[in-house]
Amino acid sequence: MTGGNVDTRSDEDLLRAHVQGDPDAFAALITRHHTYLWSLACRTSGNPDDAADALQDALLNAHRMAGQFRSDAKVTSWLHRIVVNACLDRIRRNRSRMTVAIPEYDVLPLADGHDQMAAVDLSVSIGRALDELPPDQRAAVIAVDVEGLSVSEAAQRLGIPTGTVKSRCSRGRLRLAQILGHLRVA
Missing domain, CATH: 1.10.1740.10 (RNA polymerase sigma factor, region 2, helix turn helix motif)
Known part of the structure; x- marks a missing residue:
């Protein structure tokens, strides 16, 4: 070069x-x-x-x-x-x-879905929820759900069996659903 x-x-x-x-x-x-x-x-x-x-x-x-x-x-x-x-x-x-965790006094509730900032608020909420996952679950969820890798590709990249990727994704998604439950539309 x-x-x-x-x-x-x-x-x-x-x-x-x-x-x-x-x-x-x-x-x-x-x-x-x-x-x-x-x-x-x-x-x-x-x-x-x-x-x-x-x-x-x-x-x-x-x-x-x-x-x-x-x-x-x-x-x-x-x-x-x-x-x-x-x-x-x-x-x-x-x-x-x-x-020691510092309280987050500046966190605002999600904006109206028609507001352009709603997507930013949602992204921040999802990012914070991902941060609450254990690192191994976060890595699996990011590989499969964020990066769009197949389970076998994620397993290869992470160096773990496909069954482990599936179970980590399953547990991670369940935890994310609990954390982000407040976003559900009634």
């Missing part, structure tokens, strides 16, 4: 070149997928600060573990799994620290 040109090598070729010592290959690979990986980290972590830290940890791990990549999966699936695992690790670490 030279002076602003896009590297046209496949993801697998870039990762292989990185392992073989190409100093630009890993950067080209990450540049290609950074937007997706960042949005994944944000959705999984629940806040931009933790997402940034988790993504940095994930990219360092991917850089170091590139030689262990097996070509039985897509590079993007491998990166997805590393990012989700880094986010879940950070969530676990954060939970082990003592925190």
Whole structure:
């Protein structure tokens, strides 16, 4: 890759070149997928600060573990799994620290459905509800219901059996229905 040109090598070729010592290959690979990986980290972590830290940890791990990549999966699936695992690790670490919740006095009830802000309010409510799910359920629900992956694709990306994805989605959806029950129209 030279002076602003896009590297046209496949993801697998870039990762292989990185392992073989190409100093630009890993950067080209990450540049290609950074937007997706960042949005994944944000959705999984629940806040931009933790997402940034988790993504940095994930990219360092991917850089170091590139030689262990097996070509039985897509590079993007491998990166997805590393990012989700880094986010879940950070969530676990954060939970082990003592925190005190700050009351949210500025939360307004949902606006009228005809109001343009209603969609924003709904999005915020759903985001907050997702934040209340356990990290493993959140990751499964986001993969299947937000990203639109099939159960088998989500299982592959998360590195868990399909039955586990189904049960985590089921429990997560049930919990979301309870949390968001106030949004039901009578």
